[in-house]
Amino acid sequence: MKAKKSCATLIATALLGTASFAVLPVSFADTANQPMTSSRSFRKMNTVRKDFMRESISSNVDSNSNWGGIESLNVPQTQSQAEKDAEKAAAKAAQDAADAAASRNSSREQLKKVENYTITPPDAKTADALVxxxxxxxGYPYVYGGNTPAGWDCSGFVQYVFSQFGISLPRTSGEQAKVGKAVQDLSYAVPGDIIANGSHAAIYIGNGMVMNAMTPESGTGTTSLKSVFPGAYSIRRVM
Incomplete structure (x- = not known):
């Protein structure tokens, strides 16, 4: 009898163990198929920022922080190309204004000298007398568009001088390069001939030199022909 009970107990225990092993895999399988979740907490923000696209223009740094000396670097200031161009244009405008003022002062000084000059009329009607x-x-002043001793440009000077000898000339250097008789080349030129082209006019005085009105800075005076006529020119004889 006892043997039968013992045998029954062993069988029941074995069945219970088998049932446990059968249930456990099912339980594990169900747990594995369920989604896993996790959570993370963040520090609460005290300030709500709405303008996320705004560029940061400043920062606060602890005065006691040590950044290896970078906080004391002297960073050079640079200019944009537009700023450089504007600065260059302003400098040029200032220089142009200064040059114009200097030219006006020079002309005024030359005019003061002219007031003290006495013009000696020609003593003959010859080419030598004209020179x-x-x-x-x-030393008389150069004034663009002028044709009197108070101020003249290159062709205005030539026109004035010849007018004192009863010879009427065109107003521009280009037209003066067509008057009178053409001279073949400089080797045939004589004092009193007109040297002219489309941009300048002068009176030949001999030895490769001319008398002419040049610039506001240089005024009226003698120069070498080559220095004022680097290119082509005409030689015209009217006397």
Missing amino acids: KFSLQFQ
């Missing part, structure tokens, strides 16, 4: 007459105007 002599023209040379007395050294």
Whole structure:
């Protein structure tokens, strides 16, 4: 009898163990198929920022922080190309204004000198007399568009000088390069001839030199022909 009970107990225990092993895999399988979740907490923000796209323009740094000396670097200031161009344009405008003022002062000084000059009229109607007459105007002022001793440009000077000898010339250097008789080349030129092209006019005084009105800075005076006529020119004889 006892043997039967013991045998029954062993069988029951074995069945219970088998049932346990059968249940456990099912339980594990169900747990594995369920989604896993996790959570993380963040520090609460005290300030709500709405303008997320705004560029940061400043930062606060602890005054006691040590950044290896970078906080004391002297960073050079640079300019944009537009700023450089504007600065260059302003400098040029200032220089142009200074040059214009200097030119006006020079012209005024030359005009003061002219007031003290006495123009000696020509003593003859010859080419040599014309050259002599023209040379007395050294130092007279250059004024663009002028044609009197108060101020003249290159062709205005030539026109004025010849007018004192009863010879009427065109107003521009280009037209003066067509008057009178053409001279073949400089080797045939004589004092009193007109040297002219489309941009300048002068009176030939001999030895490769001319008398002419040049610039506001240089005024009226003698120069070498080559220095004022680097290119082509005409030689015209009217006397």
